[in-house]
Amino acid sequence: MPAVVPRSFPMRLADRALAAALGLPRSSGDYTVERGVRVPMRDGVELLADHYAPAGPVGRGTVLVRTPYGRTGPMAMLIARVFADQGYHVVLQSCRGTFGSGAVFDPMRYEIDDGHDTVAWLRTQPWFDGRLATTGMSYLGFTQWALLTDPPPELRTAIVLVGPHDMHRAAWGTGAFTLDDFFGWSEMIVHQEEPGFLRGFYRQATANRRLTPGKNGVPLLAAGERLLLGKAPWYREWLRRPDRDDPYWTPLKVGAALDRVQVPVLLIGGWMDLFLRQTVDQYTHLRSRGVDAALTIGPWTHVGVITKGVRTVLREQMDWLDEHLAGDRPAGRPARVRVYVTGADEGWRGLADWPPAHAEEALYLHPQGGLAAEPPGPGEPDSEFVYDPADPTPSLGGRLLAADASGWRDSRPLAARSDVLAFTGPPLPAPLEIAGTPVAHLAHRSDNPHCDVFVRICDVTPDGRAVNVSDGFRRLVPGEHDADLVLPLDPCAHRFAAGHRVQVLVAGGAHPRYARNVGSGEPVADATTLVPSHRRLQHGTSRVVLPVVGR
Numbered sequence: 001m002p003a004v005v006p007r008s009f010p011m012r013l014a015d016r017a018l019a020a021a022l023g024l025p026r027s028s029g030d031y032t033v034e035r036g037v038r039v040p041m042r043d044g045v046e047l048l049a050d051h052y053a054p055a056g057p058v059g060r061g062t063v064l065v066r067t068p069y070g071r072t073g074p075m076a077m078l079i080a081r082v083f084a085d086q087g088y089h090v091v092l093q094s095c096r097g098t099f100g101s102g103a104v105f106d107p108m109r110y111e112i113d114d115g116h117d118t119v120a121w122l123r124t125q126p127w128f129d130g131r132l133a134t135t136g137m138s139y140l141g142f143t144q145w146a147l148l149t150d151p152p153p154e155l156r157t158a159i160v161l162v163g164p165h166d167m168h169r170a171a172w173g174t175g176a177f178t179l180d181d182f183f184g185w186s187e188m189i190v191h192q193e194e195p196g197f198l199r200g201f202y203r204q205a206t207a208n209r210r211l212t213p214g215k216n217g218v219p220l221l222a223a224g225e226r227l228l229l230g231k232a233p234w235y236r237e238w239l240r241r242p243d244r245d246d247p248y249w250t251p252l253k254v255g256a257a258l259d260r261v262q263v264p265v266l267l268i269g270g271w272m273d274l275f276l277r278q279t280v281d282q283y284t285h286l287r288s289r290g291v292d293a294a295l296t297i298g299p300w301t302h303v304g305v306i307t308k309g310v311r312t313v314l315r316e317q318m319d320w321l322d323e324h325l326a327g328d329r330p331a332g333r334p335a336r337v338r339v340y341v342t343g344a345d346e347g348w349r350g351l352a353d354w355p356p357a358h359a360e361e362a363l364y365l366h367p368q369g370g371l372a373a374e375p376p377g378p379g380e381p382d383s384e385f386v387y388d389p390a391d392p393t394p395s396l397g398g399r400l401l402a403a404d405a406s407g408w409r410d411s412r413p414l415a416a417r418s419d420v421l422a423f424t425g426p427p428l429p430a431p432l433e434i435a436g437t438p439v440a441h442l443a444h445r446s447d448n449p450h451c452d453v454f455v456r457i458c459d460v461t462p463d464g465r466a467v468n469v470s471d472g473f474r475r476l477v478p479g480e481h482d483a484d485l486v487l488p489l490d491p492c493a494h495r496f497a498a499g500h501r502v503q504v505l506v507a508g509g510a511h512p513r514y515a516r517n518v519g520s521g522e523p524v525a526d527a528t529t530l531v532p533s534h535r536r537l538q539h540g541t542s543r544v545v546l547p548v549v550g551r
Contacts, residue, residue, distance in 0.1 A: 002051075005033045014077075015085045022311050024082065024318055030055040031084040035071075036100070039093065041117045045102040049093035049118075050076070052084035053127060060326035061131035061156065062089040062122065066115060066143040068098040068105065069192065078306060079135065082314060088321065089127060093118060095143070099193060107189075107234050108142055108167055108252045115147035119154065130154050133325040135317060137161035137268075137305060138275075148257035157324035158261070159317050161268040162305050164275045165282060167252035172242050175475030176452060176514040177524055179215055181274050181401040183224055183512075186232040187211060208404055215512035221525040239525045258285045264292040266320045268313055270300030271342060271492060272407045274399045280491050283337075283354060294320075294333060295354055297493070299340045301399075301406040342408075342469070343459055344431060344497030355436035355491070358547040363425060363502060365442075365542040371425035371504060375540055382536040385419050387451065387508030387517075389530040393419050395513030398456075398471050399490065411458050411466040414505060421506040421537060424460060432496040436547030438470050438489040442506065443542050448533035449478035452517045454510045455487055457544065458503040459496050466503050469494045473514055481533075484541065504544050508535055 007015075007030055016027065034051040041047060050071045053059070063083050069075055071092045080090045096114060097105030122128045132154040134144045141163010148158060164170045171178050184207060191203055203210075210227070217223020221239050228235060241248050265286055269279035279297070286293035296316055300309045322329035335350025364375040367383060387393065397409030415422040440455040454473045458466040472489035496502060509516055515524050519531030 002034045002036045007031055015081055022314050027085045039118055039121045041114055045096055047093055047096055047101040049091050052080045052090040054087050059089045060087040062128055064091050064134050065136045066093045066095055067140050068095040070099045111143045111146035112149055115143055119152045131156055131325055133157045133321055135159040145254045145257045148261045149254050151261055155263055157264045159266045159320055162273045162275050162302055164278045165255050168244050168249040171238050174473050177239055179515040180512040183215055184211055184402050186235040190231045219526045219528050264324045267295045269297045270305050272301040272399050274302055274401050276399055294336050296338045299342055302401050303403040339493045341493045341495050343495040345495055356549055358436050358549045359551055360545050361548045362543045362545050365423045367539055369423050371423040380539045382538050383421050384536050385421055386532055386534050387419050388532045389516050389518050392511035392516040393507045393509040395510040397468050400513055408467050411468050424503045425501050427499050427501055428496055430498050433550045434546045435493040435549045437491050439545045440472055440487040441543050442485045443538035444485050445536040446481040446533050448519050449481045450517055450519050450521045451476050451481050451533045452509050454507040456505040460501040460503045462499050473510055
């Protein structure tokens, strides 16, 4: 039988200290925790959940959180206990196959049915008053979109933090497998239930060194399996199934939710989060339908949303729940869209919508590494490099899952490589602010049809540091290798200070962020033949188009 545990005095003190540190309202009262509640699914499987219940006779609604990452630690402290302290019922549930819940974990495959079966169980609980909200980040965001494929009538609102709705797009959307993110995540899942805090901390601290052989080995799948020991069978399936129309991916694509949800949705992302593009697309799609959607994008990586961004993120969630679930506090959001402008004079900006109104201004790539608003003259020689899959161009920073590899980095080591072209403009006479999606237009030629293109915009400071601002990557299909490419880069909001310079990097890969292109056309999982490609970039029309604001 589940055990009902009253909030202890140390827990009460910790909750009060956390609420004060985060600037949250004073506690609405006490709560108890019913641990290990068994929630039945339609196929007979039972999922375990913890129910945080306000001590008073009336709550302010129920917040449902479905997670594969356990029900203790930060998950309990930063979600369940914070919301319960404010008078909400909270159901924190372990997804099937994780932390005591029945069956075997198969990522995302059962979240539609399991989410709806959980809501059906909620309807039978005497304490459930018919007001429901969902929240959570990353995988917990996917579980929300899965539920929203058929939104239950009790749902008042959803808060999705850095959460994807399409896992094929996350894994294969560029045409190349997103290796670093999903190999690292799979290895973490394999070991996450092993006992011992210190052991887990050590595994995380040494992850990059331990996982490198699995990311660099050839053939790729065999190299990874040597580390995963067959305990992450989904990794093998993901790596071997690039086709978007493969039925395997159907349960992992829940974009239909974007056409069906009607309730208010708060979306929170980070400029260096691996799911940034999906977060932005979720917002623009919902707004196009007239859904009451709001968007916050902060200066965060994926993990940074709940570390560096924890105060902002929790405060925004609480304000949103107070307005849209409890309905007993006035709206506190000053603008529909809030973005943090990185770079010079950085800070939060409130916007009426995303993207904001902007002008498109082109910077042309010149021979010998120049970058200017005017195109080069006719007859200029091409810029050339060789991409060698035996020594693939490395990824450096950017939108990755791993905390120790993601974010803003000095790109000078990348620009110094012989397989990277660097184009740098003159010092800016005045600040330059961009907000939106930069686009690269490249007159690209390759002697090998099996090739990739990577483009990065950097902010070069007066002391020479080249900090990444926005990236774009695509695996080309035969026929694109000798063509004029149009490559959207990552959405961004950045201000280049006067005296700084804009830099554009062009390369043939970004490994292991994206699995290297072996150049032979073999399937990436089992490829063993490595074939280089000789690249040429023709000048005249090759340029990046920036979304400039504030002129």
